[in-house]
Amino acid sequence: MDSNPGAAADDGRTVAEVGEFGVIDLVRAAIGDNPHILLGSGDDAAHISTKDGTYLVSTDLLVENRHFRRDWSSPYDIGRKAAACNLSDINAMGGVATALTIGLGAPADLPVSWAVEMTRGFESECGHVGAHIVGGDVTASDVIILAVTAMGDAVRPVLRSGALPGDVVAYAGRLGLAAAGFAALSRGFRSPKAAVEAHRVPHPPYAAGPQAAGAGATAMTDISDGLIADLGHIADASGVAVDLDSSAFEISEPIQAVSSALGADALTFMLNGGDDYALVATFSSQATLPDGWTRIGVASEGSGVTVDGAIYDGPAGHEHWR
Amino acid sequence: MDSNPGAAADDGRTVAEVGEFGVIDLVRAAIGDNPHILLGSGDDAAHISTKDGTYLVSTDLLVENRHFRRDWSSPYDIGRKAAACNLSDINAMGGVATALTIGLGAPADLPVSWAVEMTRGFESECGHVGAHIVGGDVTASDVIILAVTAMGDAVRPVLRSGALPGDVVAYAGRLGLAAAGFAALSRGFRSPKAAVEAHRVPHPPYAAGPQAAGAGATAMTDISDGLIADLGHIADASGVAVDLDSSAFEISEPIQAVSSALGADALTFMLNGGDDYALVATFSSQATLPDGWTRIGVASEGSGVTVDGAIYDGPAGHEHWR
Numbered sequence: 001m002d003s004n005p006g007a008a009a010d011d012g013r014t015v016a017e018v019g020e021f022g023v024i025d026l027v028r029a030a031i032g033d034n035p036h037i038l039l040g041s042g043d044d045a046a047h048i049s050t051k052d053g054t055y056l057v058s059t060d061l062l063v064e065n066r067h068f069r070r071d072w073s074s075p076y077d078i079g080r081k082a083a084a085c086n087l088s089d090i091n092a093m094g095g096v097a098t099a100l101t102i103g104l105g106a107p108a109d110l111p112v113s114w115a116v117e118m119t120r121g122f123e124s125e126c127g128h129v130g131a132h133i134v135g136g137d138v139t140a141s142d143v144i145i146l147a148v149t150a151m152g153d154a155v156r157p158v159l160r161s162g163a164l165p166g167d168v169v170a171y172a173g174r175l176g177l178a179a180a181g182f183a184a185l186s187r188g189f190r191s192p193k194a195a196v197e198a199h200r201v202p203h204p205p206y207a208a209g210p211q212a213a214g215a216g217a218t219a220m221t222d223i224s225d226g227l228i229a230d231l232g233h234i235a236d237a238s239g240v241a242v243d244l245d246s247s248a249f250e251i252s253e254p255i256q257a258v259s260s261a262l263g264a265d266a267l268t269f270m271l272n273g274g275d276d277y278a279l280v281a282t283f284s285s286q287a288t289l290p291d292g293w294t295r296i297g298v299a300s301e302g303s304g305v306t307v308d309g310a311i312y313d314g315p316a317g318h319e320h321w322r
Numbered sequence: 323m324d325s326n327p328g329a330a331a332d333d334g335r336t337v338a339e340v341g342e343f344g345v346i347d348l349v350r351a352a353i354g355d356n357p358h359i360l361l362g363s364g365d366d367a368a369h370i371s372t373k374d375g376t377y378l379v380s381t382d383l384l385v386e387n388r389h390f391r392r393d394w395s396s397p398y399d400i401g402r403k404a405a406a407c408n409l410s411d412i413n414a415m416g417g418v419a420t421a422l423t424i425g426l427g428a429p430a431d432l433p434v435s436w437a438v439e440m441t442r443g444f445e446s447e448c449g450h451v452g453a454h455i456v457g458g459d460v461t462a463s464d465v466i467i468l469a470v471t472a473m474g475d476a477v478r479p480v481l482r483s484g485a486l487p488g489d490v491v492a493y494a495g496r497l498g499l500a501a502a503g504f505a506a507l508s509r510g511f512r513s514p515k516a517a518v519e520a521h522r523v524p525h526p527p528y529a530a531g532p533q534a535a536g537a538g539a540t541a542m543t544d545i546s547d548g549l550i551a552d553l554g555h556i557a558d559a560s561g562v563a564v565d566l567d568s569s570a571f572e573i574s575e576p577i578q579a580v581s582s583a584l585g586a587d588a589l590t591f592m593l594n595g596g597d598d599y600a601l602v603a604t605f606s607s608q609a610t611l612p613d614g615w616t617r618i619g620v621a622s623e624g625s626g627v628t629v630d631g632a633i634y635d636g637p638a639g640h641e642h643w644r
Contacts, residue, residue, distance in 0.1 A: 055473075
């Protein structure tokens, strides 16, 4: 390695000061090249060559009271959500997940039935794409930890870096519903049901990823941190600007209801809310968008993501250690 | 699924009451079949088919103050150890790891340099087999969490279930050195250096796994919980008994030194100590053992693992939640 990221990190800063993406950048700089890595970290999944083929792989780490709460969600729903966010990473590459591993950290007093129900929810969600758990690990920990790795196949992996000026920007799936549900739960509400349920268990548009790949999507990612934040990764990786048209977003009734009840802006839920695991992709302007995809903007020369031509002034996307 | 493991687990028992392997059994029962799983959980790694080939995958979850301590080990050594125990799982199948993912849970006040140094140690260990980190995740947690998944290739995966009566039992690598180091550290000693270093960073015999596969090993596993405990998995999976010959074990000087200093039994470190990631395998009595493999016993009709014909009466193997 030519670089010396250790020196750059030796200034004593903490992970909270550097932030999630800063840590990822510094860690990535400490990793060398590998002939097996057709496509490494920095996309939703890595694309790996084997002695006889290729596969996609992605990993997520979920920690109790940060990514889920036992008093808000059943173990079955927590298992479904843990599977969904990992299946979504493979979906976001235009692939189909086939195999997942799960590492379970469990407090000594956790009822075994919790682990079994979580596993059943996990397997149930995997069933939406025909994937299964193929291995795991169980260890003791103070809070529940779910460490998930998903592997899958893709005919043509769709990266974040392929968007071109002039491309159409479109999304598939739900936007803002989980964030509205989280906002409602945080304020002690237990409704609207559709939003609260969406926070507990996302419904990623699993068919939409491979469909977009088949329709020639030039770039794609899933939305876990918020549309603007995640679309920003496509804009950065592709070297384009993206402008969204706020009038293209149809605000659903549950989001409207939460907005009214909490005095929050409905569009902000859709633009900055995470955890619905919708997909956002770019397509050539000549391409026909597959069913379920909604056009919401265009890519152009430049950088950054704007809404109606201006920086969107809502709360920032999700960041850990805040 | 025909079975109903949820009902079996609904008796309110905790994970501590059921134990690590009990939890794994109950969780495994909740998982269905999958055409992509050539070989599922229950071995050191799963063997998965892709659209165009196959690969091995295994996962481990390491939690601060349970699997490692910041005051005992440098971040570089902790990274090496986290990689080693996962590379060992692929080694134990007779395979070679090519790609690993790592999920890092990090307290807000963790210096970024810790994450970078850990990553460098991890990559360094991966370099022993030519593997690299291909993806990861970073999230906030109260203690450091390292969730590692290793993937690799095998020409002929060696399972735990292939041992036959009459087979020779042999091991490769170190036995008991890490356990002796742990015992020394636990009592406040900082020596002997070889043992303490072995606890901090294991040295799995990476060449020995593929060599054993090439030499026709009938069954193989790595030793993470102790020779008797892990050999018990081969005996159970293969439906054979194994008897070890205590005179076949050469007790090294550092283990002898720790035993004398602590008044502990030296052979017990070798028979019950984990974390050296040695390999134990069975071979046909006609096979020539590869270099580095030491014959320590024989398999026969029956069940269970004995030493010199009797149940070994040392402390039990490693178990979480104690």
